Amino acid sequence: MATDVMAEPVVQTGVKIKSELMQQRVRAAQLFLLPMLLALAVVAGWPLLRSIYFSFTDASLNNIDGAEWIGFGNYLRVQTLDSGAVRYRGLLVDPAWWNAVWNTLRFAVLSVSLEAVLGMLVALVLNAEFRGRGIVRAAILIPWAIPTIVSAKMWSWMLNDQFGILNDLGMRLGLLSQKVAWTATAETAMTAVLIVDIWKTTPFMALLILAGLQMVPKDIYEAAEIDGVHPVKQFFKITLPLVRPALMVAIIFRLLDALRIFDLIYVLTPNSSATKTMSVLARENLFDFDKFAYGSAMSTLLFLIIALLTILYIWLGKVRFDGGDR
Template sequence: MSTRLARREHRAAWLFLTPLALVMLLVAVWPLSRTVFFAFTNAYLDDPTNYSMVGIDNFIEVLTDSGWWHVVRNTLVFTSISVAIETVLGLAIALLINEAIPGRGLVRAAILVPWAIPVVVATKIWDWMLNDQFGVINALIVGLGLSDHGIAWTANSSLIMGVVIFIDVWMTTPFMVLLILAGLQLLPGEIFEAAHVDGIPAWKRFWSITLPLLTPAIGVAVLFRALDALRMFDLAYVLSASNENIMTVSIYARDRLISYQELGVGSAAASCVFLLVAFVAILIIGVLRLDRSAGAA
């Protein structure tokens, strides 16, 4: 009887999963396979049917291009710094609004506003605010006497990466807050009550109880956010599409594919982007598993 029931549940599971598998095949596997296929051809976008196979020549061209490694560096710098700041701020804000403070519901709703604004809209808003001629940020700086002239935030090669990171942190920290807050609310309150009764200081409760229990939630948040940051395109492209100091791997692939019409080379670059994201995902998941295994031991 139990075996028959197990078979029924197995068939039911596959029945429910089949539509999802078909959708994934349609929207993910097929485009990815076509991209990988064209990466081994010399096709051009204006005539994608006229091509011949060139093996790994396109990958060699991408990987021997100094511009590719420059954008890889930009992408990794942006990802590591922005995700680190967002994780720290997200944890701090989540701990704050998890407490029974006045207006907690209003604060939770307010922090969603930056995340709810479309990236293109938010980027243009900050671009106008940071304008060295009429931007409100520079007007405030000059008005406070901190500078006698406006700062060209987006035109200065030494400042623009910081601007991109700042805008991204402003927009995406709420995402980290929501994920970490969800993890906080699942923690058993009895442990904290017992620690409080035992007179354990708040900082020690956080370091010895809250943080270890919250590590899986933080790890998942970091994983999702890092994968999203590695694929960042719209923020840097809208702010300054041609600036090599903030060009990412996604913009590089787009330029080779669209601007230069090189379907083969562009597809090879896009495939390299996929491999980079997959490698980082495997690395983070491996770290999380090691941490879980160490905790279980």
């Protein structure tokens, strides 16, 4: 810190001096950041604000420009029927929405926790020294490199009820008594989605954890070995605390990814309400059901939920990102 070129003086015992060099650098920094910030404002900031705005209007797909402000109607409104009964309408009382929220959270928690455990196991295996380690590391990169849509298609072929190889394998090994329509049955649809997601993203988790593992100095283990610490205890007392920062960051990246999941479910289990997530439902309303404003309300709520969960996670987990201070 003390040798930073641009360290700014705080204690001022005399006239504050801003040197030519520092002025030049700060000006350059502003100039360099401007295009990027402008680009982000245009592609992210403005659309986000518009999406939120639409959620308070009666916009429809063919009448976006003529959208009129209707307040919180898309979220919650009171309807009095002719019979005099009072009915609540809107997103906040829409069972389909809350089903999607539940599906999303269930999916995110299950997939990320299973991926963390499996990723840790794979990372531990890869951290050991053995012949062919390079091949294993290359092999686990393959699922990561395959586009999500492609893996969804590959797996839906493998999970196919009639001609799928997994049913065949399960029957041969005696694990299944009859062929299962994995993606079409409500009970198994979520399992199918989880299998594919875990297959595809465990490598990412494993590699992040592995990077953390490799920063643990080897002599710590040697010292523990000499002290006769049991390997299981070594894992919980040494390894886990030391890779915790890496693990926490890996988990939050995956969690955010899982909470916005769209493509895998859209392709693998279309039309299954057992797996319909917030993103899938929101897009359906926006573009397939012509409920543009209602869909916008969903995407706004989704944004809020994810932002809230993220803040909660960072706060509770005391996650520290490398904030970039040199």
